[in-house]
Amino acid sequence: MKQTFLQGALIITIASLLSKIIGSLFRIPLQNIAGDEVYGIFSIVYPVYMAVLTLSVAGIPLAISKLISEARLAGNEQQIRDIYVTAAILAMSFGTTLFIGIVLFSNQIASLLGGEFAMLSLIVVSATLLVAPYMAVYRGYFQGYQDMRPTALSQVLEQVVRVFFILLFAYILVRQGFNESVIAGGVMIGSILGALASLVYLRRKFTKSDVKPTTDVRYSIDSFRRWSKTILKISLPICVGALAMALVNFIDSITVPSQLAAIGENVAVQYGYYGRGLALVQIAVVFAQALILPLIPLITGALAAGDHTKTSRITEKAMKFMHLTSWPAAIGLLVLTVPLNIALFGDTMASDTLAIVHVSAVFTSFAVLTTGLLQGMNKQLLSAYIVLGASVLKVILNIFLIREFGLIGVAWSTLVVYVVLTAWNLYVMKKSISFKLFGNGEIRVMLAAVGMGAVVYLPMLLFDVTAWSRGGVLLFVFAMMAVGAVVYGLLLLVFKGVTREELKMIPVVGKRL
Template identity: 50%
Template sequence: MSRSSFLKGAIWLTIATFISKVLGSAFRIPLQNIAGDEVLGIFTAVYPVYMSVLIITVAGIPLAISKLISTARGEGRTDDIYFIYRTATILGLVFGVVSFALMFTFAETIAMQLGGPLVTYSVMVVSLALIFAPYMAVYRGFFQGFEDMMPTAISQVLEQLVRVLLILVAAVYLTAQAYSIDIVAGGVMIGSAVGVVLALIYLKIIFAKSKLLPKKRAAYNWSQFKRWSKRILIVSLPICFGALTMALLNVVDSLTVPRQLGAMGHTSEEITRLYGIYGRGQALVQVAVVFASALILPLIPAITKALTEQRQADASALMTKATTFTHLTSWPVAAGMTAVTIPMNVVLFGDALGSEVIFVLSISALFTSFTVLSTGMLQGANRERAAAVIVLIFSIVKVVLNLLLVTRLGVLGAAVSTLVTYIFITIVNLFVLYRTISYAWLKRSHVVFAGASLVMAGVLGLLHWFVVNEEWSRGVMALYLTGAIVLGAVIFVGLVLALKGIDRSLLQSLPVVSKFVAKERT
């Protein structure tokens, strides 16, 4: 495959990842509207635990398989391609069955740690997806090993689209039938399993048509399994551990916040409702962070390649560019969300409950984006262990902060602990990065982006103070919110252009805009 074809596939994979992550985050808003804060609270508590188990069983498999197959192809070892495939499928099936069995068997125990018996059905249902997810990951890795990114891209979007549609359909039906909260929450989780199954079926069909698996095959035996399973695990486990550390922060909330709310005397129903209010802010932050992380996704793997080829200057330039992109996107999003917190809460969720929680978490969106960025760059710079240790340490810090703050401030305390934790992770990550590779972590353009965002937030904040009436209907709030977003965008873009925060080199780095900039120069 040509280099241009490979890059095209990488771009499609980036777009698909962005779409799937947006779908996977934004659907929580209509879910809350349909089923209420209680169901959203159960979902918010269960899903990080499911994702952690999923990461343990899946995270490193596609990349490990793709690297091993790519190497075997380059060296003409066709038999090894078959051995890698067979070994990976066995590992995927074993990981899937074992992880499902553990999560399903201990569903009640897990549920009691996440808020009470209302969570049990959700844990049991979502565990079904674990049977198929590792096996599906094998096929994604196989195609990537042949530099074909399209099957992975399409399967990602298919999985998330089916999952989201079924979640919302189940929520509408079960709520209309007046089922209890635990039944509704358990029912919406079936979307995760069905989405994975349909994505697996699609990949199996494409795999059968591709005929990429060598026809002439050497005998496969126990010795080959031991050899290749060891090699797959050696490559995949560090990747898995690095990915898991980020999920730990959400798991900390799932395991500590409901327990602290229970210690304050809240009933199981009240805990799920309060945690659902907290989940409103988490949903919005995830959408904001998805945009920032997807924007720089193609740049992070390039850091590893540049360092491998001993091109330190190129690696530094890539890190500077990734940092600039994140400043450009995260500052206006975080600042804008804080300025329109109440209208946004009313329009998206139907009332102003928990607006102070959303306000604090909106600020944390800025530092969450930089945590995602800096953790990825540490992994790209071959500092996976350092990245993992940092997040593990601050996961413990977050546990302590939750224990101290939730009993005093309720779910607002959890939001404050999230903000403080991500601030410290960002600071430490950037310090370690700068000690690893010297790069421009602070430029004039970054200050321009931050300043323009703060001015925008100030103007929108004053407008809210003098204009907004919290008794407005949802429709009137929606009109105001639309106008505020347009005004905020005009202020931010106008200031950035006036202060020359974006130069031609930055525009040429953007996937679509670069074409127009290139034409302008000719």
């Protein structure tokens, strides 16, 4: 059962990476099958659910794993049982209360999201709250025993089942000729089935495992009072801190529709265009989201041991990794915006908006990473305040910029907010620990990414890709991605953007390089 920390970190990172890639890529076939209006409704409603879900469960697995790990060291089976039961009661209470609240106020919430077209989707997806919080308890329980495999497998299982049924229901409902609102509501059933599949797997794993708590002492109200306070104290700041990206998308869902409607735009279709860019940016941000999982305990442990040198080294390596992955991703998406739009979504609609959203990928990645680093430094509450401050700025910018510039105003507000969020996080980090913001080859990495972007963009000055077939454009995109990867790698070596030690760490080919 017991794994080393590095094994556990690797398992959970790979699973998180895989599940997030699956959860991002499916948006492309969803748009292709159901169209921009259905995809727009999905893009409006889903962030609301994700924000509520994050608030209700994000910190529970970490809180449970921490508390159960401590109880295990003390050999106290009663405490383990009490922590598990209390967490389960809290999770089910939160989930049920939030589900009932969303259903009761679904009409008012749908009005905030742009109209009645969002109501059915909102009600259906909110039913996942009856399952997901309880599922999070089991993940935290196994993590408390240093077993990351159930969490990892359940994450992948949830996404595979969810995506399969989303696309299946989209195909069936479109073929049956239902309207866009019903189709969007139908695909949301996939989220319920995905969470349910994950819960069934975890429950069976728990029932058959040898880590079930065994005690003859009855669970009491006093136990609930004691452990609920402890769990909430640990989990709530983490929940708010984990809202960084979810909260910004939530703000868009409740502010953008009303502003688009005010200037006479079709809300669902326009939001569908904006959602195209978000689908690709989320793929680029996957590395940042996966990286923070093992980073948080590493930094927390280094600080607890008073090893500031190790803390600085971990922070600098994480920042360097983010430079190496986010800059080429953002610049590559930027220069290939038009062919990507044609190849993946079938036309060039809102390409100017998508281009700005693609640029924001680099700052979104850094915002997610630095928020996680602050949590590792035990500054969860301060991190939460920063996220809330950035959210207020997002509201103001959305209202002003959409009224002035239309849909592209949403993209500009997203870019500005993530720049501000990143800068704010870095300022707090610099006051807390000593680390080099630049000086580890970051500028050389940026130059390599810009050079790669120039090479990839050059053919589009010579050829009009908009006149090609969709299949031809897709082949062109794949070819340019391959060329870009090779050019970026060569420029990194030429500009010495990576050190010998960093090259050696690359799996398989590192030592040869």
